[in-house]
Amino acid sequence: MSLSYLLRRILLVFLIIWSAATLNFFIPKLTPRNPLREKLLEQASRSGYIPPGFNEMVKSYEKKFGLDQPVWKQYLTYMNDMAHFNLGYSISNFPKTVPELIGQAIWWTIGLLTATTLISFFLGTLLGALMAWSRSSFIFRQVVPSLLVLGAVPPFIVGLLLIYLVAFKWQLLPLGGAYDTTNLPTWDFSFFLDILKHSILPALAFILTTAGGWAIGMRGMMVTVQGEDYMTFAEAKGLKNWRLFYRYAVRNALLPQITGLAISFSYIVGGSVLVESVFRYPGLGSLLATAIRQLDYFLIYGIVFILIVAIGIAMFIVDLIYPLLDPRIAYEGK
Amino acid sequence: MTAQTISSPALPIRKNESSGLRNSFRYLRRNRQLAIGLGILVFLILFSGIGYFYVDKNTAYALGAPAGKAPSWEHPFGTDGQGRELFAVAVYGIWETLRIGFIAGLIGLGFGSFLGFSSAFFGGWYDVIVRWVVDVLLTVPGLLILVVIASTLDNKSFTLTRMAFIIALTAWMGPARTVRAQVLTMRERPYVMMARLNGMNSWGIIFRELVPNLLPYLGASLVGSVTGAIFATVGLAGLGLGPLREPTIGVTIYWAMGQNALLRGMWWWLMMPILITILIFIMLFLISAGLDEVANPRVRRTI
Amino acid sequence: MIKTPGRISGGQILLGDTDLTKLSEEEMRQVRASQISMVPQGAINSLNPVMRVRDQIIDSMLDHNLGLSKAEMIERANAALEAVELNLKVGRMYPHELSGGMKQRACIAISIAMSPQVIIADEPTSALDVVTQRQVMQTIGRLQERMGSAVILIGHDMGLMAQFVNRMAVMYAGSLAELGSVQDIFTHPLHPYTQMLIESLPVLGNRGVFKGIPGITPLLRDLPPGCVFNTRCPHVMDVCRHKTPVFKEYTPGHWAACHLHEK
Numbered sequence: 001m002s003l004s005y006l007l008r009r010i011l012l013v014f015l016i017i018w019s020a021a022t023l024n025f026f027i028p029k030l031t032p033r034n035p036l037r038e039k040l041l042e043q044a045s046r047s048g049y050i051p052p053g054f055n056e057m058v059k060s061y062e063k064k065f066g067l068d069q070p071v072w073k074q075y076l077t078y079m080n081d082m083a084h085f086n087l088g089y090s091i092s093n094f095p096k097t098v099p100e101l102i103g104q105a106i107w108w109t110i111g112l113l114t115a116t117t118l119i120s121f122f123l124g125t126l127l128g129a130l131m132a133w134s135r136s137s138f139i140f141r142q143v144v145p146s147l148l149v150l151g152a153v154p155p156f157i158v159g160l161l162l163i164y165l166v167a168f169k170w171q172l173l174p175l176g177g178a179y180d181t182t183n184l185p186t187w188d189f190s191f192f193l194d195i196l197k198h199s200i201l202p203a204l205a206f207i208l209t210t211a212g213g214w215a216i217g218m219r220g221m222m223v224t225v226q227g228e229d230y231m232t233f234a235e236a237k238g239l240k241n242w243r244l245f246y247r248y249a250v251r252n253a254l255l256p257q258i259t260g261l262a263i264s265f266s267y268i269v270g271g272s273v274l275v276e277s278v279f280r281y282p283g284l285g286s287l288l289a290t291a292i293r294q295l296d297y298f299l300i301y302g303i304v305f306i307l308i309v310a311i312g313i314a315m316f317i318v319d320l321i322y323p324l325l326d327p328r329i330a331y332e333g334k
Numbered sequence: 335m336t337a338q339t340i341s342s343p344a345l346p347i348r349k350n351e352s353s354g355l356r357n358s359f360r361y362l363r364r365n366r367q368l369a370i371g372l373g374i375l376v377f378l379i380l381f382s383g384i385g386y387f388y389v390d391k392n393t394a395y396a397l398g399a400p401a402g403k404a405p406s407w408e409h410p411f412g413t414d415g416q417g418r419e420l421f422a423v424a425v426y427g428i429w430e431t432l433r434i435g436f437i438a439g440l441i442g443l444g445f446g447s448f449l450g451f452s453s454a455f456f457g458g459w460y461d462v463i464v465r466w467v468v469d470v471l472l473t474v475p476g477l478l479i480l481v482v483i484a485s486t487l488d489n490k491s492f493t494l495t496r497m498a499f500i501i502a503l504t505a506w507m508g509p510a511r512t513v514r515a516q517v518l519t520m521r522e523r524p525y526v527m528m529a530r531l532n533g534m535n536s537w538g539i540i541f542r543e544l545v546p547n548l549l550p551y552l553g554a555s556l557v558g559s560v561t562g563a564i565f566a567t568v569g570l571a572g573l574g575l576g577p578l579r580e581p582t583i584g585v586t587i588y589w590a591m592g593q594n595a596l597l598r599g600m601w602w603w604l605m606m607p608i609l610i611t612i613l614i615f616i617m618l619f620l621i622s623a624g625l626d627e628v629a630n631p632r633v634r635r636t637i
Numbered sequence: 638m639i640k641t642p643g644r645i646s647g648g649q650i651l652l653g654d655t656d657l658t659k660l661s662e663e664e665m666r667q668v669r670a671s672q673i674s675m676v677p678q679g680a681i682n683s684l685n686p687v688m689r690v691r692d693q694i695i696d697s698m699l700d701h702n703l704g705l706s707k708a709e710m711i712e713r714a715n716a717a718l719e720a721v722e723l724n725l726k727v728g729r730m731y732p733h734e735l736s737g738g739m740k741q742r743a744c745i746a747i748s749i750a751m752s753p754q755v756i757i758a759d760e761p762t763s764a765l766d767v768v769t770q771r772q773v774m775q776t777i778g779r780l781q782e783r784m785g786s787a788v789i790l791i792g793h794d795m796g797l798m799a800q801f802v803n804r805m806a807v808m809y810a811g812s813l814a815e816l817g818s819v820q821d822i823f824t825h826p827l828h829p830y831t832q833m834l835i836e837s838l839p840v841l842g843n844r845g846v847f848k849g850i851p852g853i854t855p856l857l858r859d860l861p862p863g864c865v866f867n868t869r870c871p872h873v874m875d876v877c878r879h880k881t882p883v884f885k886e887y888t889p890g891h892w893a894a895c896h897l898h899e900k
């Protein structure tokens with residue numbers, strides 16, 4: 001792998017994370033008021049009592065964003081905090097810190113999104129490839145394409161539809177949550193099954209809506225690849241159908257799909273926030289929805305920051321895998 | 335579309351117009367996706383446009399109607415748990431949703447294509463910077479940026495129009511990228527070379543040669559931005575951000591979820607906004623797939 | 638064998654005693670590359686960009702029930718690379734690391750790896766510069782002598798043909814115009830199209846004057862009635878416009894389809 005490729009990728013991740021942090025810093029400053037402080041006090045007065053240590057929190061907050069400091073100094077302190085994942089306290093769950101709350105929720109999100117993204121990517125890509133392959137059966141060439149329309153609908157809308165039909169009307173699967181809260185979670189097989197049962201609908205909401213996009217992208221690429229000279233020559237080589245399909249057509253059409261995977265993380269994560277909140281799935285999305293409802297600013301900013309960092313890292317991983325699949329990148333600049 | 339661009343400008347304008355129109359109709363008959371998508375769009379606009387004059391807007395707000403009525407002749411879409419007439423909500427909600435989508439989408443398209451155009455055309459450092467900014471911002475979910483902005487602003491000072499402007503902040507990166515890529519490939523095409531050799535200046539080339547050829551891509555980009563913008567309004571409202579008193583589709587979903595519409599047996603409360611959202615997104619999808627076929631006739635895709 | 642809307646309207650394709658038109662898709666696949674192979678036209682893009690060259694030679698052997706072990710296949714692949722005068726190192730390289738001439742040689746290596754009886758070379762040198770063209774053609778010629786295969790060379794370049802082939806067929810708009818030995822065709826061309834093709838060749842000492850053939854080839858789905866060449870033929874007669882000339886043998890081994898010579 002060439003060094004310049006690696007450096008560019010690292011720079012990109014760095015810029016993504018930096019811009020996320022910077023946006024988080026400057027956007028609240030755009031309003032002339034100091035909404036953070038206002039809400040902090042409002043929250044404290046509304047709940048009628050001031051929890052122990054709350055004053056320290058207000059103070060530490062004021063110190064961090066203190067208006068006595070010049071902006072660039074505030075910015076540096078803030079950046080330093082961000083670099084140490086020092087994201088502050090949660091207002092409504094005081095004295096819990098934002099990283100603590102995020103730490104509890106993030107694994108649910110990572111688990112759900114990794115599984116569904118992988119399934120959807122491979123399923124969608126395969127369907128798209130079969131749709132474009134001139135030797136596929138009628139079903140793939142005529143019937144499956146009409147299902148692609150689902151890909152147009154946002155995942156959480158399909159999620160709501162699934163909740164209504166599958167969970168509410170037919171009562172086949174639970175309405176929401178990640179596990180049955182009437183039982184204490186014990187780490188055994190039945191608990192695992194329970195988790196699986198609860199994740200089917202949110203996962204389905206995702207897969208049904210995102211697989212279509214992969215299929216459309218793959219179909220387009222397969223059409224292009226099938227017109228390439230190397231496909232004609234490969235056919236003249238008397239290769240078996242499966243080899244033509246996988247090693248020649250799919251293998252080449254897959255490359256842009258992988259680039260697409262890196263770009264799509266932002267859409268996936270954006271969509272997951274809503275899907276989770278619809279299913280009350282205890283990941284970052286639900287946490288964000290709750291934080292918004294409770295006007296828990298530090299938590300909102302913290303979650304947004306972490307999600308963007310996660311996107312950056314996921315993209316970086318894909319960017320590292322890509323050269324393994326495309327020799328033209330791997331040798332570039334050697 | 336293709337037929338229109340071919341038709342010779344030497345023909346008398348009148349004839350050209352009518353044959354262009356007839357050609358468009360003939361084209362729509364072949365491009366079924368575009369036809370169906372545009373058909374749904376016309377239907378939605380007619381539905382809420384006509385409704386605008388006949389439906390009392392007050393009934394679309396809380397306590398404007400008896401609460402919790404199932405769909406019936408009197409309440410075609412039922413009423414929600416807080417006394418909104420859901421038919422009125424549909425009429426005004428569709429209108430507002432499309433309006434926000436188009437305002438944000440047009441602003442995004444305008445700004446984005448300006449950036450894409452200029453960066454592809456002038457190149458150099460400017461291009462490098464624009465490209466990096468677009469690349470970085472495209473990886474940050476617009477919805478999350480909007481969450482930060484909207485949660486910082488006061489819900490009370492929010493109007494739907496202001497929301498449209500805020501959403502436009504995240505709607506320009508897509509068009510910028512598409513337009514930049516297209517201009518880059520077009521710049522190398524023979525007709526642009528010819529124009530340049532004939533001594534046409536940059537702006538002349540842009541407006542006489544590039545813009546007309548870019549139109550289908552601009553159309554597809556606009557649909558993309560509008561889709562993103564509508565997703566953002568519905569999503570923001572679904573998370574409880576923005577003007578929550580206004581009768582929009584997203585807000586209705588928010589209240590239906592927050593007030594446990596299903597558990598209270600009021601399925602219509604949730605289903606009305608969901609089905610409308612699905613209709614809107616399928617419409618946008620069909621139009622964009624149709625425009626795609628106009629832009630790249632080589633990749634014939636039928637759905 | 639032929640993609641729609643094309644179809645085989647009649648005739649036979651004989652290879653030894655087998656009629657290829659009667660073979661099933663699977664049997665035909667077995668014939669490809671092992672008995673009839675092809676040297677592609679656009680060598681630049683004819684190799685799979687994500688596979689090493691040697692793997693692209695081997696995979697077509699894998700699909701042909703040759704009963705060879707992996708090591709034997711590698712050996713054959715190496716032999717093929719040697720035969721086209723490529724360094725064995727090339728086998729482990731990816732197509733984007735090769736030059737145009739090397740890619741064309743790699744393609745030839747793929748098509749000769751199973752010593753086919755017939756090699757169809759479809760303008761094998763059209764994308765190469767003149768020097769490489771010559772080298773590639775010489776390689777093909779040497780291989781042909783060594784393996785005893787028949788080479789069918791398809792192309793527009795009459796000069797190249799004259800140097801390289803024994804028997805030559807001239808086709809126009811999908812039908813045979815003339816067939817004969819190179820000698821016969823160049824010394825006594827029968828069909829007007831052939832005559833014009835030969836006249837269009839650049840001649841030494843006749844700089845800058847090129848003769849073209851006016852007009853364009855008709856669309857294959859919209860052929861004129863009678864002789865397909867009648868729209869551009871200088872000798873066109875009334876009969877040419879409604880009657881298709883028969884493809885006949887005029888002198889031993891020299892065939893043509895033209896009303897000028899019928900009677």
Ligand code: SF4
Pocket residue numbers: 828829830864865866867870871872873874877882894895896897
């Ligand atoms: S048949 Fe007639 S038209 Fe055709 S080539 Fe001979 S002379 Fe010309």
